[in-house]
Amino acid sequence: MPRPDWRLEVMKAYGPPIPETGREANQPASSEGDRVRVNTAAAVLAAVEDQVNAVCRDPDISPLARAQVVGRLAHVALQAIATRDLADRVEALEAALASRSEA
Numbered sequence: 001m002p003r004p005d006w007r008l009e010v011m012k013a014y015g016p017p018i019p020e021t022g023r024e025a026n027q028p029a030s031s032e033g034d035r036v037r038v039n040t041a042a043a044v045l046a047a048v049e050d051q052v053n054a055v056c057r058d059p060d061i062s063p064l065a066r067a068q069v070v071g072r073l074a075h076v077a078l079q080a081i082a083t084r085d086l087a088d089r090v091e092a093l094e095a096a097l098a099s100r101s102e103a
Helices: 006-014 041-057 063-102
Strands: 024-026 035-037
Touching: 041 063
Parallel strands: none
Antiparallel strands: none
């Protein structure tokens, strides 16, 4: 049976959840007050990687809470990868169209 307090456990260690519309992510509690800009897909992936590593290293978080946090972060990472891939495709299409209009 899942523990109902796993969210509190994670919030104590890592701060409140990342805002849905914000462009900043929280660092682990050890660097409280520092913020990281995540305004590109690459920055999101780097922030997610840091947070996954921090959660996995933290011995105070239960295995269930760790699995839930890592699962949510993996979902965010997959969305960032998809966004990056789409941006790359749009950029390639724009370059192809620009070269056609020059010819």
